[in-house]
Amino acid sequence: MILITLSFLRDYERLAVFKEAIDEFAISNLDKDLDCSNSNGDINSDDDKKLDCSLAYDLGCGSGVLSYLASDYFDKIISIEQNRSIFKCANKNLKSFDNIEAINQNVLDFDFENYPKADLIICEMLDTALIDEEEVPILNHSKKYLKENGKIIPQGIINSAEPVFMNIDYLQYEDDEYQPIYEILGKSVIYSEFEFLDDIDEDFSCIIEFEIDDKYSDKKTDASFEVDDRCSDKTDYFNKSNDKIKVNGIKLTSFTKLNENIICGPTPMLNPAMLVPFEEIEVNNGDKIRIRLSYVMGGGVETIKTEVLDV
Ligand SMILES: C[S@@+](CC[C@H](N)C(=O)[O-])C[C@H]1O[C@@H](n2cnc3c(N)ncnc32)[C@H](O)[C@@H]1O
Structure with a gap:
C-alpha cells in the first residue's frame, strides 16, 4: 500500500x-x-x-x-x-x-x-510556465534515451496571459494561501506552446500584445476573496481615475497537455496561476499595449523580466 x-x-x-x-x-x-x-x-x-x-x-x-x-x-x-x-x-x-x-x-x-x-x-516537474522547476532542462537532457516512438507524460504545455490591475507590486502565485485581488483587463492571449519531444530553448522571450477591454473586469476575481493581510484595502483599489484605466501586471496561466486528449488547467496542486507585475501605466479602453516577457525555463522566478514596450 x-x-x-x-x-x-x-x-x-x-x-x-x-x-x-x-x-x-x-x-x-x-x-x-x-x-x-x-x-x-x-x-x-x-x-x-x-x-x-x-x-x-x-x-x-x-x-x-x-x-x-x-x-x-x-x-x-x-x-x-x-x-x-x-x-x-x-x-x-x-x-x-x-x-x-x-x-x-x-x-x-x-x-x-x-x-x-x-x-x-x-x-x-511542472510549475506555471515551467519557470521555477526543471522540467525543460531535464527533458532536453533525457528525451534522447527514449525509443523512437517513445512518449513523454505530460506531452506539453500551453501558456496564456491576461492584462490585469492588481493590488500588489510583487510576483504572486494565486494559490490556496494567497489570493491577491486583481481585475482582468483584456482577453486571454496564448503566448507560447511547447511539445516536450521537441528541443526547447530554455531562454524564453516574447512580446505579448493585449487589447485593453474593461468588460473583462466583470469576470475578474471578485471581492468574495479572503484578503491577504498584505493586501491594501479593497475599497480604494478599483481602478479608474480620470477615465483612464490602470494596468500593472499580467496573469500567467498554464494548461498542461497530458496527451493529445487531455489538457488540464490549473489545480491547487498543479500550476496555480501567477501574477507578474510591470510598471504601472494608464490607458484608455480599446488601447493596445505591448509587453515584453522573458524568463529562463528552469531558471527560477527571479529570471522573470517584464517591460512595457508601447501603448
Ligand atoms: C513537483 S514534484 C513532483 C513529484 C512527483 N512527480 C509527483 O507527481 O508527485 C517534483 C520533484 O522533482 C524533484 N526534482 C527536481 N529536480 C530534480 C532533478 N534534477 N533530479 C531529480 N529529481 C528532481 C523534486 O525534488 C521534486 O520531488
Missing part, C-alpha cells in the same frame, strides 16, 4: 489526469511490437498485462505516486528523485514493487546509457 500524504489527498484532480494519461498510453501501446534490441537483459516479464520489454522513467518521482500509477504496465520503472528526504519516502512507498527501482540522484547525473531506451518518460 502506497503512503498518501495529506496534500496528496487534496491532489485528486492532478493525479486523476496523470492516471488517465498513463492508462491511455498503456492501452494504445499494449499490442505494439516494441523494440527490445537494446535491452540489457534485466527487463523480463511473464505478465501479459505489461508491455513487451517495456521501460518507463519517472523523473523527479517525489513520493513515487506516478510510478505507482504506472506500475501495472511496465516490466521496469526507474524512479529518480534527488532530494534525500523525499527519496526516503519514495523508497518506502515503492519497495514492495519488484519492477520499480528507486534511485536517489540528480537526473542530470544519472547514467541513462546503462539502460535500454525507454517507452515512456513521466516527468512532473
Whole structure:
C-alpha cells in the first residue's frame, strides 16, 4: 500500500489526469511490437498485462505516486528523485514493487546509457510556465534515451496571459494561501506552446500584445476573496481615475497537455496561476499595449523580466 500524504489527498484532480494519461498510453501501446534490441537483459516479464520489454522513467518521482500509477504496465520503472528526504519516502512507498527501482540522484547525473531506451518518460516537474522547476532542462537532457516512438507524460504545455490591475507590486502565485485581488483587463492571449519531444530553448522571450477591454473586469476575481493581510484595502483599489484605466501586471496561466486528449488547467496542486507585475501605466479602453516577457525555463522566478514596450 502506497503512503498518501495529506496534500496528496487534496491532489485528486492532478493525479486523476496523470492516471488517465498513463492508462491511455498503456492501452494504445499494449499490442505494439516494441523494440527490445537494446535491452540489457534485466527487463523480463511473464505478465501479459505489461508491455513487451517495456521501460518507463519517472523523473523527479517525489513520493513515487506516478510510478505507482504506472506500475501495472511496465516490466521496469526507474524512479529518480534527488532530494534525500523525499527519496526516503519514495523508497518506502515503492519497495514492495519488484519492477520499480528507486534511485536517489540528480537526473542530470544519472547514467541513462546503462539502460535500454525507454517507452515512456513521466516527468512532473511542472510549475506555471515551467519557470521555477526543471522540467525543460531535464527533458532536453533525457528525451534522447527514449525509443523512437517513445512518449513523454505530460506531452506539453500551453501558456496564456491576461492584462490585469492588481493590488500588489510583487510576483504572486494565486494559490490556496494567497489570493491577491486583481481585475482582468483584456482577453486571454496564448503566448507560447511547447511539445516536450521537441528541443526547447530554455531562454524564453516574447512580446505579448493585449487589447485593453474593461468588460473583462466583470469576470475578474471578485471581492468574495479572503484578503491577504498584505493586501491594501479593497475599497480604494478599483481602478479608474480620470477615465483612464490602470494596468500593472499580467496573469500567467498554464494548461498542461497530458496527451493529445487531455489538457488540464490549473489545480491547487498543479500550476496555480501567477501574477507578474510591470510598471504601472494608464490607458484608455480599446488601447493596445505591448509587453515584453522573458524568463529562463528552469531558471527560477527571479529570471522573470517584464517591460512595457508601447501603448
Ligand atoms: C513537483 S514534484 C513532483 C513529484 C512527483 N512527480 C509527483 O507527481 O508527485 C517534483 C520533484 O522533482 C524533484 N526534482 C527536481 N529536480 C530534480 C532533478 N534534477 N533530479 C531529480 N529529481 C528532481 C523534486 O525534488 C521534486 O520531488
